[in-house]
Amino acid sequence: MKGSYDVPPYRIRTLIFQCRVFLTAGLSFLCALTSAQPKQIRVACIWSASSFGPSTNSTKEDSYPAQLQRMLGQKYDVRAFRMDEEFQEALRFLPDLAFLDSGNLVSSFLRLPSHPRVVLIVPPSPPSASFIDTTDTSRTQRDSLIASRFQQLACTSGCEIINLRTSFLGLEHLFSQERGPSPVGAGLIASRLKDVVSLGDAPPFDLLAASRIAGVHSSYFGYDCCNFTFEGRDARIVRPKKTAPGHPWIWRARFWGHEPQTEIALLERGFHVVYCDVAELFGNNEAIGIWDRFYGMLTRAGLSARAVLEGFSRGGMYIYRWAAYHPDRVACVYADAPVLDIKSWPGGKGRGGGNPTEWERFKQDFDLKSEEEALAFKGNPLDLAREIAGAGFPMLHVCGDADVTVPIEENTDLFEKKILAFGGRITVIRKPGIGHHPHSLPNPQPIVDFILSAVGMR
Secondary structure, three states: OOOOOOOOHHHHHHHHHHHHHHHHHHHHHHHHHHHOOOOOEEEEEEEOHHHHOOOOOOOOOOOHHHHHHHHHOOOEEEEEEEOOOOHHHHHHOOOOEEEEOOHHHHHHHHOOOOOOEEEEEEOOOOOOOOOOOOOOOOHHHHHHHHHHHHHHHHHHHOOEEEEHHHHOOOOHHHEEOOOEEOHHHHHHHHHHHHHHHHHOOOOOOOHHHHHOOOOEEEEEOOEEEEEEEEOOEEEEEEEOOOOOOOOOEEEEOOOOOOOOHHHHHHHHOOOEEEEEOOOOOOOOHHHHHHHHHHHHHHHHOOOOOOEEEEEEOOHHHHHHHHHHHOHHHEEEEEEEOOOOOOOOOOOOOOOOOOOHHHHHHHHHHOOOOOHHHHHOOOOOOOOOHHHHHHHOOOEEEEEEOOOOOOOHHHOHHHHHHHHHHOOOOEEEEEEOOOOOOOOOOOOOHHHHHHHHHHOOOO
8 A cells, every 4th residue: 555654573672672771761760869869857846835935936937946957957857846736746747856845745756657766855944833833842953853754754765865954054044934945045955956866877886785784774864874793893884875976985983973964964965974983992003903994894895995084072083093094095084173182182281171081091092101101102193294294185174262172272273283384285164162062063064065075076
């Protein structure tokens, strides 16, 4: 027939093959395009007006959820939900991470199929009176009780916890229970939450399993604390909910649990807290040997090779003598009203009264046969200042300038001058009118910032 054209069979097969190739390539391109756009990580901020005021909402540009969104970027989808009005909407959002300022909602979020990280927030201001009867309690007692309830829930549920109340001490002008946080206050909250979000990328780490330690478990302000015996000595390890990269840790030398606000803040940021009792050996060779083996066990199990040393009072003697022996094992030193010259305390050879019982124990620990030998002792941190300064690690001292137990002028003042003269790095925070107690700072942020900087987390 005129105008007809018969397509050869081989040509038809070729066309079919080419169509299949094009379809396969097109589907591969679409899949690659889809995989190049990963799903956003959903972050829910569920808040109550009694804690953060009525102004915290997703549309307000200076609210803490809005500022958190800007800090995290497009990889995240941050949304705010009012607890009373938008609770069900928050559940339908199926968050990967949920920040809650009330314990009443924890179980609902833990049951979600998205299996979110749930983080309890101890809010910056006290909840309304309907939450707890405050008639016969001071604000400090009330705050402590509220925090302890959050901590207990964090321990039993396994949730993470951050304490914004401590972070806002001295910064109350940035927060109003009626209006919520100011833009600056909201920025501080958002920055703190951003740090929490970043811990989610860290791989899991179980120090107790790695070190094969078995002991009795208890709650240390909402964190799991393992109590065990090491070479006949009381020892403890507190594990963070999420371990920070590099596995940083702080080593408490003495007075376990006293003024723990710095340790709690570091646990929130992924630090381990450890303790091995060497009281009262005053950092002698026996104590150093025990700590050497304790350090070896922890670092072989995966903790950082450099520890943050924390010494309160006589604990200053312990940490500095160990640091002088092992400068390469120290990230930094935080010393609080530290004993740096044994003649000052317990010797009582200066302005302070000393402690005659502990003075005799010190002599026994170092096998000093007479008063003259004790007074000639050259193993004090003051005597080791050149070696300590040469090690290069930073030091922070927090001291009361009215301390009559461990007078600052006989200890930290002299030590600071020597360290600086030998080219070392030391910062001293002096508390006007404060004696030997209380230790630390109500808001430990300056201490925390120092430590985070020393370990490379700032």
